[in-house]
Amino acid sequence: MKKGLLCLLFCLLIVSSVFAMGGSAPAKKASYPYLISNFENGSFVKDPQWFSFDAIMPSISKNSELKEGDAAVAADAGDYSLKLTGTAKDWYVGGMGLMLGIDATGYDNFDADIYGNGEKSGKLKVELYQDASGRPEIIVGPDYKPLYDDLFSYEIEVNWTGWKHVSIPIKSFKIEGNGIKTWNPTLKNGKKGLVKVQLITVANSQTGSINYNVDNLELGVSK
Secondary structure: OOOOHHHHHHHHHHHHHHOHHHOOOOOOOOOOOEEEEOOOOOOOEOOOEOEEEEOOEEEEEEHHHOOOEOHHHHHHOOOEEEEEEEEOEOOEEEEEEEEEEEOOOOOOEEEEEEEEEOOOOEEEEEEEEEOOOOOOOOOEOOOOOEOOOEEEEEEEEEOOEEEEEEEEEHHHOEEEEOOOOOOOOOOHHHOOOEEEEEEEEEOOOOOOEEEEEEEEEEEEOOO
16 A cells, blocks of 8 residues: 655654654643544634545535434534545555644543445544654655554444444554554653554555545543
8 A cells, every 4th residue: 555755755844843943742631532633613624734645535524414324423423524535546545644743641542433325435544653762753664654653553444324433442453663562652751642643545446436424533541
């Protein structure tokens, strides 16, 4: 699976600028849950600013038009959600990313509300990048895995119709990279915590497409 080179350079530039001169991103005090994004301002390019790459086609949907699935999840979805569509090239479509730079040590769960459009809606891979080295930026190799830090990833197959709440323990995430190999996204000792979250989209067939919505992306505590 290849991601765009322009995206890689863009991400590295953002990380470098955020943490230049030995500083760190503003730490947000831990609370439960930590809201990553709920798109309630009707935008994905401001407050917060997501970036997109490759063939992904993001847009904002009105949730009033999405009525199927779990009624309780639909009621909690709010007014807007992020719609992800696109056509694959060798299974891979593209992705979205958001820079964080937060202390996430108090959380051990990733939660999201997802609206599926049937069995062939596609797959969603959640990626969490953790600073383990204290370097100004996360450096990745040719395989896009961190050379000195940690990448936690989990793939969700969206094979249902309507709204569904997904809750995934961080311990279920695959750990890649060459960091400390354990969940510890701290801001102590010059570390930058949980630096970035990415949503990678994959089709169910080599030249297929993806079509689903995501909302209420959060970090929480396992029950």
